[in-house]
Amino acid sequence: MRTRRGGFLKFAAVFEGGLLLLAFGFGGLAGIDPIAALRFDLEGLAYGLVGTLPLCLVFQWSYGTRAAGLTKIRRVLVDRLGPFLAACGMADLLFLGFLAGITEEILFRGFFQPWFEANWGWLGGLVFSNLVFALVHWVSPLYALLAGLTGVYLGLALDVGGERNLLVPILIHSLYDLVAFLAVAASYRAGVSR
Numbered sequence: 017m018r019t020r021r022g023g024f025l026k027f028a029a030v031f032e033g034g035l036l037l038l039a040f041g042f043g044g045l046a047g048i049d050p051i052a053a054l055r056f057d058l059e060g061l062a063y064g065l066v067g068t069l070p071l072c073l074v075f076q077w078s079y080g081t082r083a084a085g086l087t088k089i090r091r092v093l094v095d096r097l098g099p100f101l102a103a104c105g106m107a108d109l110l111f112l113g114f115l116a117g118i119t120e121e122i123l124f125r126g127f128f129q130p131w132f133e134a135n136w137g138w139l140g141g142l143v144f145s146n147l148v149f150a151l152v153h154w155v156s157p158l159y160a161l162l163a164g165l166t167g168v169y170l171g172l173a174l175d176v177g178g179e180r181n182l183l184v185p186i187l188i189h190s191l192y193d194l195v196a197f198l199a200v201a202a203s204y205r206a207g208v209s210r
Contacts, residue, residue: 020099020100020103021100021103021104021108024100024103024104025104025108025111025112028112028115028116029115032115032116032119032120033119035119035120035122035123036119036122036123038123038127039119039122039123039126039127042127042131043126043127046127046131046134048127048130048131048134050122050123050126050127051122051126051182052126052130053126053130053174053180053181053182054122054126054181054182054183054186055179055181055182055183056183057181057183059177059181060177060181060183060184060187061183061187063173063176063177063181063184064173064183064184064185064186064187064188064191065187065191067173067176067184067187067188068187068188068191068192070169071166071169071188071192072191072192072195075192075195075196075199078162079196079199085156085158086158088156088158089155089156089158089159089162090203092155092156092159093155093196093200094200094203094204097197097200098200098201098203098204099204101197101200101201101204102201102204102205104197104201109194109197109198109201110194112193112194112197113190113191113192113193113194113197114190114194116189116190116193117186117187117188117189117190117191117192117193118186118190120149120189121170121182121185121186121189122182122186124145124146124148124149124167124170124171125145125170125171125174125182125185126182128141128144128145128148128149129141129142129145129171129174131145132144132145141171142168142171142172143168145167145171146164146165146167146168146171147164149163149164149167150163150164150167166192169188170185170188170189171185173185173188
């Protein structure tokens with residue numbers, strides 16, 4: 017179990033770190049600072065925490081439903097990620113949740129959304145950045161659709177409160193991933209994948 021955990025954490029760190037390299041590399045080429053909109057303030061913290069609740073409620077419903085497409089997604093997640101997540105402790109899962117939330121939001125909301133906005137306006141930035149987000153989260157067509165819709169939610173959260181703050185989608189994404197990782201690990205431990 018220890019080897020599985022260590023290898024998984026290293027893989028996740030290298031993969032997600034690669035997303036940061038992409039964000040800053042593409043950003044340098046395009047003249048976009050992917051963390052320009054990152055502000056650490058109480059308003060962003062509050063919006064991030066409150067904004068996590070709707071996604072967690074949707075996740076709880078979708079994870080517990082018996083709808084065929086959603087059951088298949090749950091089974092794939094538990095079968096593929098369950099062994100690795102179940103080998104992790106709470107500190108590891110926090111690390112993984114925040115690692116994914118920070119790196120993916122810097123790439124997708126910090127670089128891609130402003131880059132697409134520069135060419136196609138606000139709506140184009142929201143749509144096109146989340147088409148890319150959906151494609152890189154492709155597990156099945158339904159999963160990609162749900163990831164894309166989640167990305168739209170995160171893209172809208174970027175501008176909540178009237179002033180763009182990358183902290184908001186980072187917190188929502190990170191905490192949402194933590195909840196999902198906990199659920200997948202618990203399902204794997206309980207032998208609930210089918």
